[in-house]
Amino acid sequence: xxxxSQHNHHVILSEAASLELGCNxxxxxTVNLFxxxxxxxxxxxxxxxxxxxxxxxxxxxxFEAEFIKSKFSFNLRKPSVQWSDTAEYFxxxxxxxxxxxxxxxxLHILP
Amino acid sequence: SAVxxxxxSRDICQRGTSLTIQCQVDSQVTxxxxxxxxxxxxxxxxxxxxxxxxxxxxxxxxxxxFPISRPNLTFSTLTVSNMSPEDxxxxxxxxxxxxxxxxxxxxxxxxxxxxx
Numbered sequence: 438x439x440x441x442s443q444h445n446h447h448v449i450l451s452e453a454a455s456l457e458l459g460c461n462x463x464x465x466x467t468v469n470l471f472x473x474x475x476x477x478x479x480x481x482x483x484x485x486x487x488x489x490x491x492x493x494x495x496x497x498x499x500f501e502a503e504f505i506k507s508k509f510s511f512n513l514r515k516p517s518v519q520w521s522d523t524a525e526y527f528x529x530x531x532x533x534x535x536x537x538x539x540x541x542x543x544l545h546i547l548p
Numbered sequence: 549s550a551v552x553x554x555x556x557s558r559d560i561c562q563r564g565t566s567l568t569i570q571c572q573v574d575s576q577v578t579x580x581x582x583x584x585x586x587x588x589x590x591x592x593x594x595x596x597x598x599x600x601x602x603x604x605x606x607x608x609x610x611x612x613x614f615p616i617s618r619p620n621l622t623f624s625t626l627t628v629s630n631m632s633p634e635d636x637x638x639x640x641x642x643x644x645x646x647x648x649x650x651x652x653x654x655x656x657x658x659x660x661x662x663x664x
Contacts, residue, residue, distance in 0.1 A: 469651050480657045481591075481640075488651060527590060529653075536581075536653050538591040 439464050441530050443539035450518055451547045458513040458542050460528030469531035470511040472502055473538075476524045484526070487511065498522070520548045550575055550643050552656035560662045561631050568627045569659045571641030576621035581653070582614070583640040591640065597624045631663045 444459035462468065472484040485496025492504040502513045511528060523546045528539040551574040561567050571580065579598055583591040594614055595603045603616040617625045628635050638658040645652045 471652070473653075481653075481655045483652050486652055531651060534579075535593060535596065537593065540590040 439532065439537070441528055441537055441539035443526075443528050443542050445542045446540065447543045447545070449545045449547065452520055453517050456513070456515040456518045456522075456544070458526055458528075458544070460511045460513065460539060461509050462511070462528075462530045463509065464530055464532045466532075470502075470504060471529040471531070471536070472496065472500070472511075472513050473527045473529060474524050475527070475541075481527070484513070518544075518546050520546045522546050549649055550577070550645055550654040552641055552643060552654060554639075554641055554656040554659050556659055557657065558660040558662075560664060562664055563632055565631055566627055566629045567631065567661060568625050569639050569641075571624045571626070571656060573622045573641075573643055575646070577643045578621070579644065580618065580624045581642045582616065582624075582626045583642060583655075585638040585640060585658070587636070594626070594639075628661065631661070633663045636661055636663045 440463045442461045470487040473481045474484050475481050484500050485494050485502055487494045487504045495501045500515050502511055504511050525541045525543050527541045529536050553572045555570045579596055581596055582594040584594055585591050593606050594609045595605045595616055597603045597616045597618040599618045599621050613629050615627045638660050640658045641656045642653045645654055
């Protein structure tokens with residue numbers, strides 16, 4: 438079955454640590470890829486997206502993600518996290534007009 | 549971008565009752581999507597609502613349980629019928645952006661349902 442897998446369910450880091458959250462998808466063909474973030478008590482908002490072109494995508498708040506087609510991956514990175522990055526992060530794939538979400542990674546940053 | 553308003557923002561319901569959630573968008577859109585986010589879980593697509601046609605339901609969701617209306621290009625409703633505690637979730641309406649936001653989903657703040 439088609440799916441989006443996020444490897445880390447819960448990540449705890451100290452401020453200034455580097456972050457990488459894994460995402461793999463199982464769809465073939467052309468896909469559009471997204472990372473969404475949900476801060477505590479807020480609604481989902483887009484961090485970044487990949488449609489085509491440069492596989493290294495830069496988003497808001499210093500986040501970036503790299504699309505590696507051969508690995509069906511779209512990992513999210515940030516070189517130095519802040520306490521305010523505490524949130525839940527969702528990888529998502531648009532395939533055939535529907536956006537399917539991974540199970541999410543809950544990130545907790547220690548001050 | 550798109551601004552999406554949902555009502556109610558939250559409700560507490562009794563088992564066996566039904567509740568209708570309204571979604572209003574500030575622009576005309578072809579497709580509207582209804583998602584469910586159960587406690588501690590990710591978002592699951594319930595159905596896609598197109599104006600002027602029947603909604604398309606995802607596997608595991610049926611029209612009798614989640615009837616959807618789409619009377620015009622800016623409005624949709626989702627009804628959760630004959631509720632049970634397992635239906636306690638956040639229900640989210642979403643639409644695609646346009647222009648520079650094409651292909652990106654925008655979400656309402658959700659409707660948090662608790663079924664007793």
